[in-house]
Amino acid sequence: MDVLIAYHSDYGNTKKMADAIAAGMRVANPALSAKLQTAEVTSLNDLVAADVIVFGTPVHMGSMAWQLKQLIDRAGKLWMEGALEGKVAGVFATGGGFGGGGGGVETTMIALHSNFMEHGLITVGFPKSLPGYADGGLQWGPYGRSGNHEGMPGSVSEGALAAARSYGAHLAEVAAKLLD
């Protein structure tokens, strides 16, 4: 199973979540190959070659970072061809922290799911019964809050990273069933 995790990260928080998702996937399925890279270097061939595609982004002004949106818009060509249909997908995000995960974490993850659905992927949420959900879970996927209570930059919590690992394991298990 070939997994592609494409993300944007200016200050490293979203990358930490990407690493944690990959770690969780590898624990659940040591045989899978997980490629982590930024959205900017991700080619359309990378998307087509993957069995599982995961997109992650910081929230920027209430929605995804332009670097990921640019990849999504480049991939419009693949929608014409139906080239991503039937693949498995997942999403994650980090926010600065004013209110829960930050203003826009939920709408950002919903937008990512929506794009995957438009392409015909089978996009996977995060069931609340799974480990880590209480500290970094939303039904859409794992999220991290990187700001402190004053809104100053910090780091995503260990709880958020645990949620990301748990989601990664879930994603690998679901993908194994669907792609069998």
Ligand SMILES: Cc1cc2nc3c(=O)[nH]c(=O)nc-3n(C[C@H](O)[C@H](O)[C@H](O)COP(=O)(O)O)c2cc1C
């Ligand atoms: C241009 C810009 C806009 C941002 N807008 C939001 C926002 O609307 N809501 C929010 O919660 N955090 C916002 N943030 C904070 C980032 O989402 C947050 O710090 C994130 O964890 C950074 O991820 P990174 O370390 O991977 O770059 C913004 C940060 C930047 C640089």
